[in-house]
Amino acid sequence: MKLSSLISNGMVIQRNKPLTISGEADANQKIEVTFLEKKYTDVASASGKWSVTIDPTEPGGPYQLKIVGNKEIHIDDILIGDVWVLSGQSNMELPVIRTLDLFGNEMKAVNYPEIRQFSVPQIYNFHQPTETLIGGEWKKATPEDVLNFSAIGYFFAADIYREHNVPIGLIASAVGGTPIEAWMTEATLREFGEYDEILDQSKDDQYVKDTMAMEDKREQDWHQALNSNDQGMIEEWFNADTDTSDWQTFDVPNSWEGTELESIKGAVWFQKTIELAEDFTDHETMLNLGTLIDGDYAYINGKLVGHTGYKYPPRRYPVSKGILKPGKNTITVRIFTTESVGGFVQDMPYELVTDQETIPLTGAWKYKVGVITEALKPRTFFQYFPRGLYNGMIAPISNYPMSGVLWYQGESNVSKPNGYYELFEKLVDDWRQTWQIGDFPFLFVQLANLETGGDDNDSYWAKLRNEQLKSLQVKNTAMAVSIDVGEANDLHPQDKKSVGQRLAKCANALAYKQDVEYMGPLYQSHQVNNNTIEISFNHLGSGLIVRGEQLNGFVIAGSDNVFVHAEAKIENDRVIVSHPDVVEPKNVRYGWSDNPEQANLYNKEDLPASPFTTE
Numbered sequence: 001m002k003l004s005s006l007i008s009n010g011m012v013i014q015r016n017k018p019l020t021i022s023g024e025a026d027a028n029q030k031i032e033v034t035f036l037e038k039k040y041t042d043v044a045s046a047s048g049k050w051s052v053t054i055d056p057t058e059p060g061g062p063y064q065l066k067i068v069g070n071k072e073i074h075i076d077d078i079l080i081g082d083v084w085v086l087s088g089q090s091n092m093e094l095p096v097i098r099t100l101d102l103f104g105n106e107m108k109a110v111n112y113p114e115i116r117q118f119s120v121p122q123i124y125n126f127h128q129p130t131e132t133l134i135g136g137e138w139k140k141a142t143p144e145d146v147l148n149f150s151a152i153g154y155f156f157a158a159d160i161y162r163e164h165n166v167p168i169g170l171i172a173s174a175v176g177g178t179p180i181e182a183w184m185t186e187a188t189l190r191e192f193g194e195y196d197e198i199l200d201q202s203k204d205d206q207y208v209k210d211t212m213a214m215e216d217k218r219e220q221d222w223h224q225a226l227n228s229n230d231q232g233m234i235e236e237w238f239n240a241d242t243d244t245s246d247w248q249t250f251d252v253p254n255s256w257e258g259t260e261l262e263s264i265k266g267a268v269w270f271q272k273t274i275e276l277a278e279d280f281t282d283h284e285t286m287l288n289l290g291t292l293i294d295g296d297y298a299y300i301n302g303k304l305v306g307h308t309g310y311k312y313p314p315r316r317y318p319v320s321k322g323i324l325k326p327g328k329n330t331i332t333v334r335i336f337t338t339e340s341v342g343g344f345v346q347d348m349p350y351e352l353v354t355d356q357e358t359i360p361l362t363g364a365w366k367y368k369v370g371v372i373t374e375a376l377k378p379r380t381f382f383q384y385f386p387r388g389l390y391n392g393m394i395a396p397i398s399n400y401p402m403s404g405v406l407w408y409q410g411e412s413n414v415s416k417p418n419g420y421y422e423l424f425e426k427l428v429d430d431w432r433q434t435w436q437i438g439d440f441p442f443l444f445v446q447l448a449n450l451e452t453g454g455d456d457n458d459s460y461w462a463k464l465r466n467e468q469l470k471s472l473q474v475k476n477t478a479m480a481v482s483i484d485v486g487e488a489n490d491l492h493p494q495d496k497k498s499v500g501q502r503l504a505k506c507a508n509a510l511a512y513k514q515d516v517e518y519m520g521p522l523y524q525s526h527q528v529n530n531n532t533i534e535i536s537f538n539h540l541g542s543g544l545i546v547r548g549e550q551l552n553g554f555v556i557a558g559s560d561n562v563f564v565h566a567e568a569k570i571e572n573d574r575v576i577v578s579h580p581d582v583v584e585p586k587n588v589r590y591g592w593s594d595n596p597e598q599a600n601l602y603n604k605e606d607l608p609a610s611p612f613t614t615e
Contacts, residue, residue, distance in 0.1 A: 001025050001069050002132060006400050009076050010138035012116050012169025014083045015059045017401035017437065022051035024132070025069045034066040044069075059166040079114060081167030082160070083402040084507075086153045087183065087394070088409030090176030090312075091445070091492060096154055097147040098314065099494040101349070107146065115141035115157045117149045120173040120397060124182075124388030126202040129395030138169075150174070152445075155500025156406060160507060171402070173393045179412040180423045181386040183394060185430045195386050202385045215379050222376045226336060232269045232370035238299040240330040244271055247366035253290055253350055255343035267336045267370040274352070274359060278326045283354035285324060289315035289333065289361075290348025291490065293340050299332040300324060311340060312492055314348070324352075331361065338376040347489050384412070390430070398434040403511050404441035405431065406503055410464050411447065411491065417463035421470040428474050439476045441510040443503050444468065446479050446610060448486025448493055451595040457563060461594040465611050469522070478506035481520050481608045488595045502607065517541035520607035526588065526614045532578040533588045533614070541603035544570045551575065553599030555589050558582045563589060575601065589613040 002024040013019055025031060029044040033052045040052035050069075061079035066072065086092050096107060121135040139145040141154060150172045157168040175182070181189060189195040201207060227233055236242070248260075250270065256262050289298060293311040297304060301324070306317030331352075335342055344350065352359040383389060413420050428442050446468045447461060454460060465483075472479055480502035487493040509518035521537040521544060528534075533556065537544070554577050556566035566588065568577045577588045591599035591611030601609040 001067070001071055001073060003067075003073070004133045004396065004400075005136050006118060006133055006171070006397060007065075007075060008137060010078075010116055010140065011075065011118075012079045012081055012083055012138070012167050013054075013057065014169075014401035014403065015080050015166065016056045018056050019054045019401055020051055020399055021054065021067075022049065022399065023067075024048045025050060029069050032068045034068075036063060061167065079116070079167035079169070081114070081169060082164070082511075083169040083171060083400070084153070084156070085397070085402050085405045086150050086170055086172045086174055087405060088174050088407050088445075089178045089412055090174075091411070091448070091496075092150060092152055092406070092408035093172070093174040093176050094151050094492055094496065095148050096151045098492065099151045099496055100147075100316070101314070102494045103497060108143070110141055110143065110146050112141040112146075112158065112161060114167040115154070115161055115170070116168070117141070117153060117170040117172055119148075120171065120393045122175050122383065123392040124383050124385070125391035126208070126385070126388050127391070129391045131396060133396040151496035152406065152408060152500045152503065155497040156503045156507070157500075159501050159504035163504070163508065164512060171397055171400070173397060174408075175383055175389060175393070177381060177412055178384055178389060178409070180409055180420070180427055182384055182389040183409075184387060184423070184427050185390055185434075186387040188426045188430050189386050191426075199386055202382065202388070208382055211380050212382070219376065219379070222338075222373065226267060226371060226373055229373075230267045230334075230370040232267060232334060232368070236302075237269045237271070237368070237370070238297075238304070238332045238334070239302045240328075242271065242330075242332075244366040244368070247271070247368045249364050250367045252362055252365050253344035253346045253348060255341060255346075256337075257341050257343070261367075261369070262341055264342065264369060264372055265337050265339065265375045266373040267334055268342065268367055269370050270333045270335065270365045270367045272331050272361060272365045274329050274331065274361070276324060276326055276329055276359070280354065280357060280359075281321070281324045281326060283356055284321075285319040286353045287315075287317040287319055287331070288349040288351050288353060289317070289344075290350050291315065291345040292333070292335055293342050293345065294338045295336050297334040299334075301330055314494075319352075334370065339378060345489055394431065395434065398431075401437055402435070402440070404443060404507065407442060407444040408499075409444075410468060414447075414460045414464050417460050417467055420464055420467035421473075424468070424471045425474050428477070441507065442474070442477045443506045443510070444471070444477065444479055445499055445503070446481050446483070448482040449484070449488060449595045449597060450486060450491060451488040454594045456593040459592060459594050462589075462592045462596075462611055462613075465591075466613060469610050469612060472522070476510060478510055478518060479610065480506060481610050483591055483596050483599060483611065484608045486595075488597065505607075517603065517605045517607070519610075520605075521601060521603050521609035523590070523610070523612035523614070528585060531583050531585060532576050533585050535575040535577065535588060535590075535614075537573070537575075537609070539603065539607075540573050541605040541607065543604050544573050544575070545602050545604050546570065547600045547602050551601060553591050553596055553601065555592060556582050556585050557587050558584050559586050561587070563587075563592075587614045589615075
């Protein structure tokens, strides 16, 4: 008897919608399903396939579902409430455990057993949509499991649960680094005409297998050569008594850019000695090493306390008791760079922390190069290829009714922002066709702020955000703006609570039909009045406000299309934009930057305005 793994203990069923349960059994086997004292029957076909459809049900639980065929299966602890699908790339996938710098104390007290998450196994399929989901299980938002929930999903669900008091099921189907094309159907992608070659190539199983094997070996060989040739590993520079008298000095935190280390691919060792008081070692201790590029091994007094293989995760390494000691302690960090310019990312915490004290680790460290290698060529990430994840991770959950979708994606399409709106529109249509439950709410996150060093006048991030703004033309969609809750130095900002709560406002309006303001001000129209441009907005809520002393983030241009920082003020819930040197203004932009940190226009509901251009 084969069932989708979604149909399992702890499942949350969408209320007030029929649920079709299908599976495989012996040919011609009679199947009897019992749920809430109702019986549903079917007879398996010659190929063994069967299905029954359970009647729509009101919220409640826990219940049991029984399936009898050639054996009897009991599925226990079933709740009926609202189910939401979470999809996109890493900022949707990012787990609660990665947000503990901000929400650590709050998460210690979390105990919502009626909020549950099912994580879809990360599988791609280049041949056809997968029918039956294999792997994964339902987990509860309790201290044992909540740290592995999608952070956005959890904070969204907590708000919805408290507001509506019904069980919430989250189906997390997101994969870091993925472009939107990976989540679309092959038929739709072929309509665009530019994906045919890669769609055909990825159907060649031997090509995929050979490429993966070759790249696995290349990566293994690179790390093996790195480790075997690293003088620091050979001489054990991680030991506390290492002689660093001939090592150079490096000021932490800093990039290697502009230093002798800039071009190095390989391993560089850093060491710092600190003095600890007698009672410091009595407490639980965390070594915080910000974010390091690319990977690292961290040691204290010769003992390995943490290791991260790539550049994005924050380094938060618990230090076991007995490693630190009163007096002199040595911290050693071996950083290896595969393809990036290495460094200690700035404006991050570098410290030893207990519940009583914080010892800063910034300032002068000693360093020495362990080994210089060739750059490691990047992998071919087949999970990024068009239609693979739609087939592997969306199709097999599409017979499971739900309330709507939360979508956070776009970073991997920034390099080609123009036309993202058309892809998004087609994606939503694909999914609505696939689920066949109507135009369900599709709630998405506009990209957060990030400092990339790019040109504001040609900001690809701003262009992508503008494409996302256009995407609100798609029926029954809403957008959570996040330009004020990102981190300029981190692609994966920790404040997922604000994002989840903004998405919950969108859900309250679109799915739960509450009469609430659910988005910040959105550009509606503009009018040129002599030497000013007057901007009108939708989603004013109770009115426009400035967060701060004066309105910032606007630039203005005349017919020469040269944008300059503008003066802006709110009058009668419109924004009047001008500049003394632009006497015949033509266009205005707002928040038009990779990192629009100056943008501070909100409505009184404290929701930020979306970046826009009048062009």
